[in-house]
Amino acid sequence: MVVLGLGGAAVAAVTQRLLAAWHRRQTRSRRQAACVEFCDALAAELDGGLPAVTALERAGAPWPELAGVVSAARLGDDVSAALRRSAQLPGAEGLRAVAAAWDVASRSGAALSLVLTRVAAGLRNDQEARAEVVAALGPPRATAKMLAVLPLFGIGLGFSMGADPLRFLLHTGAGAGCLSAGAALALLGVWWVERLATAAEI
Numbered sequence: 048m049v050v051l052g053l054g055g056a057a058v059a060a061v062t063q064r065l066l067a068a069w070h071r072r073q074t075r076s077r078r079q080a081a082c083v084e085f086c087d088a089l090a091a092e093l094d095g096g097l098p099a100v101t102a103l104e105r106a107g108a109p110w111p112e113l114a115g116v117v118s119a120a121r122l123g124d125d126v127s128a129a130l131r132r133s134a135q136l137p138g139a140e141g142l143r144a145v146a147a148a149w150d151v152a153s154r155s156g157a158a159l160s161l162v163l164t165r166v167a168a169g170l171r172n173d174q175e176a177r178a179e180v181v182a183a184l185g186p187p188r189a190t191a192k193m194l195a196v197l198p199l200f201g202i203g204l205g206f207s208m209g210a211d212p213l214r215f216l217l218h219t220g221a222g223a224g225c226l227s228a229g230a231a232l233a234l235l236g237v238w239w240v241e242r243l244a245t246a247a248e249i
Contacts, residue, residue: 061234068241070135078138079174081110086145086167093160099152112136127153165178184244191240195233 085106092102102118107113112133119129130146133139144166152159206214215222 061231061238065234065238065241068238070247072245074136078112078136078171079141079177082139082141083167083174084112084143085113085171086141086163086170089145090160090163091168093158093163099159102140112139141166144169180247184247187240188244192238193239198229198233 088106089102092105093099103120105115107117111156116126116129116133127146127149130142130149134142134146145163148159148162148166149166152162191207199246216226217223
């Protein structure tokens with residue numbers, strides 16, 4: 048039972064890491080899409096004739112993580128610095144380009160909406176390239192998950208042959224060790240493939 052408990056703890060730890068990695072990927076993907084939407088919305092508001100601060104307030108309103116940027120704009124603080132601080136969040140790196148566009152427009156008098164439209168186009172191209180990478184990594188991820196659950200079919204095969212593999216796995220020390228080690232290693236393999244895939248996506 049001690050072996051089974053240790054194995055269960057290992058399985059729980061690896062499962063927690065997998066869920067955390069999945070959550071980070073989803074959050075990063077949402078922020079990347081939000082960056083493109085923010086650029087498009089800000090450019091549209093500026094094209095509509097709104098002042099830069101008002102346009103920034105309206106474009107940043109749907110994104111709570113831009114509250115600091117909106118606040119800086121209202122108070123007359125350094126907006127580009129606030130954008131760069133927000134760009135430190137995973138997935139929000141595109142805000143660095145928005146900050147640079149804000150600096151260029153404020154110093155040179157260039158039309159900010161035109162610069163933002165080009166920034167949005169560049170971010171959208173990056174997003175499309177990233178989507179292709181994610182699609183290419185789909186089969187290796189699916190293979191890793193399939194291999195992780197394959198032992199379950201082995202248990203079913205054992206029952207079909209008249210054996211009782213669960214009695215061995217759950218009621219003997221050796222079986223509990225095999226079950227714990229196998230489950231932990233299967234999940235560790237999935238986690239390792241996810242880690243490599245995530246590194247390739249960034």
